[in-house]
Amino acid sequence: MTDRSAKLTIDDTEIELPILSPTAGPDVLDIRKLYAQAGVFTYDPGYTSTASCDSTITFIDGDKGELLHRGYPIDQLAGKSHYLEVCYLLLYGELPTAAQLEDFENRVTNHTMLHEQMQYFFRGFRRDAHPMAIMTGVVGAMSAFYHDSTDIADPWQREVASLRMIAKMPTIAAWAYKYSIGQPFVYPRNDLDYASNFLRMCFAVPAEEYEVNPILSRAMDRIFTLHADHEQNASTSTVRLASSSGANPFACIAAGIACLWGPAHGGANQACLEMLREIGTPNRIPEYIERAKDKNDPFRLMGFGHRVYKNHDPRATVMKQSADEVLDLLGVEDNPLLQVAKELERKALEDPYFTEKKLFPNVDFYSGIILEAMGFPTSMFTPIFAVSRTVGWISQWKEMIEDPAMKIGRPRQLYLGATTRDYQDIEDR
Numbered sequence: 121m122t123d124r125s126a127k128l129t130i131d132d133t134e135i136e137l138p139i140l141s142p143t144a145g146p147d148v149l150d151i152r153k154l155y156a157q158a159g160v161f162t163y164d165p166g167y168t169s170t171a172s173c174d175s176t177i178t179f180i181d182g183d184k185g186e187l188l189h190r191g192y193p194i195d196q197l198a199g200k201s202h203y204l205e206v207c208y209l210l211l212y213g214e215l216p217t218a219a220q221l222e223d224f225e226n227r228v229t230n231h232t233m234l235h236e237q238m239q240y241f242f243r244g245f246r247r248d249a250h251p252m253a254i255m256t257g258v259v260g261a262m263s264a265f266y267h268d269s270t271d272i273a274d275p276w277q278r279e280v281a282s283l284r285m286i287a288k289m290p291t292i293a294a295w296a297y298k299y300s301i302g303q304p305f306v307y308p309r310n311d312l313d314y315a316s317n318f319l320r321m322c323f324a325v326p327a328e329e330y331e332v333n334p335i336l337s338r339a340m341d342r343i344f345t346l347h348a349d350h351e352q353n354a355s356t357s358t359v360r361l362a363s364s365s366g367a368n369p370f371a372c373i374a375a376g377i378a379c380l381w382g383p384a385h386g387g388a389n390q391a392c393l394e395m396l397r398e399i400g401t402p403n404r405i406p407e408y409i410e411r412a413k414d415k416n417d418p419f420r421l422m423g424f425g426h427r428v429y430k431n432h433d434p435r436a437t438v439m440k441q442s443a444d445e446v447l448d449l450l451g452v453e454d455n456p457l458l459q460v461a462k463e464l465e466r467k468a469l470e471d472p473y474f475t476e477k478k479l480f481p482n483v484d485f486y487s488g489i490i491l492e493a494m495g496f497p498t499s500m501f502t503p504i505f506a507v508s509r510t511v512g513w514i515s516q517w518k519e520m521i522e523d524p525a526m527k528i529g530r531p532r533q534l535y536l537g538a539t540t541r542d543y544q545d546i547e548d549r
């Protein structure tokens with residue numbers, strides 16, 4: 121709160137609105153009493169100027185291209201930390217001591233297995249089901265299997281539900297993949313780190329030994345870390361809105377997964393790689409740039425642009441370096457898709473259409489290239505995003521549930537439909 125306020129005059133009535141000051145970012149007009157005082161709503165479809173909650177977890181300065189988790193810059197976390205340590209930071213607010221981290225890793229690792237009966241859920245899907253469809257269904261179904269962690273009023277149950285989801289999501293994503301390719305499910309191995317375990321569950325087969333390549337495991341861990349949280353994005357806001365009704369945590373995270381799937385959000389990594397493949401060679405780039413600029417063509421450059429970042433996406437910078445490193449180490453540095461991506465980025469950033477609209481590559485522009493080089497099909501890109509973002513959804517869910525002032529989310533509307541009219545019998549219409 122500041123001692124500043126804003127005055128709003130509607131006809132002859134003047135209303136004073138308090139101005140709240142965050143620890144970082146723009147001040148916020150507090151309009152909570154506006155309807156009671158002035159009988160008007162605000163109108164902001166897409167929430168371009170609306171803070172939907174207060175939070176202490178993640179901060180983005182879109183103009184500077186800065187992303188902080190609990191104050192720590194993402195490039196430092198991606199360079200020096202690892203995914204489970206970042207999970208601890210997001211969930212509990214501080215970096216762990218060595219003992220706290222070991223205890224947390226053990227607690228997560230304890231929950232990596234899925235209830236054996238859940239296999240029937242996977243087997244109930246068509247073989248060609250998208251793994252995101254399977255994940256949405258299976259995560260929602262967890263509330264039918266883990267009854268001892270659905271009471272959101274019990275802090276212990278909230279904690280267990282949180283650990284279960286972080287631990288089981290890689291197993292669920294890997295099994296969705298295994299099911300789609302007709303290979304047997306691979307059980308988790310708790311002597312492996314989080315990323316290595318995921319890679320093994322995706323790529324091992326019972327007939328052969330599988331050695332996890334530490335370079336790929338590090339790259340996987342970095343992809344998880346870079347996607348861990350992103351303040352009030354569409355899927356996180358979906359989780360918050362779903363949980364504001366008191367719904368169980370598994371149902372809320374399933375709602376987040378469903379929202380993430382869209383191509384404007386988490387589905388962009390799949391869409392971006394498909395676009396790079398469709399472009400195919402650098403000589404076709406101008407044609408696609410022209411299409412992206414054409415208002416009559418729905419085509420957009422996937423992996424480009426962001427609602428909040430208007431300078432650069434700091435995650436994209438780390439992802440681009442990672443793509444170079446991984447392809448180099450795999451001996452595929454002349455990967456044609458990487459060449460198309462780099463040339464597309466260069467050409468777009470020379471074009472005033474993109475620079476004037478502040479459209480830059482986002483995190484998804486290079487992530488698909490790394491994932492493809494690792495051997496993942498495009499349909500697995502968004503499930504991997506969902507695995508990574510689970511901790512962000514859960515941290516934001518916990519923060520909301522633990523706030524004594526929590527209210528059910530209930531937006532209002534600008535109604536433009538018919539006013540009251542009398543029902544007409546069918547023969548009179």
Ligand code: CMC
Nearest residue numbers: 383384385386388412420421422423424425426427477482
């Ligand atoms: N290609 C071409 N034009 C674009 C693009 C693009 N990728 N993105 C935005 N524009 C144009 C858009 O046509 C509009 O032009 P005008 O003002 O002339 O009408 C202007 O830029 C503003 O676009 P907007 O749709 O109003 O912006 P937004 O903030 O609502 O949308 C976005 C943000 C990310 C949905 C959008 O940039 C987009 O669709 N990008 C492609 C999809 C993508 O890469 N999504 C991943 C986001 S990062 C990962 C995540 O957090 O999920």
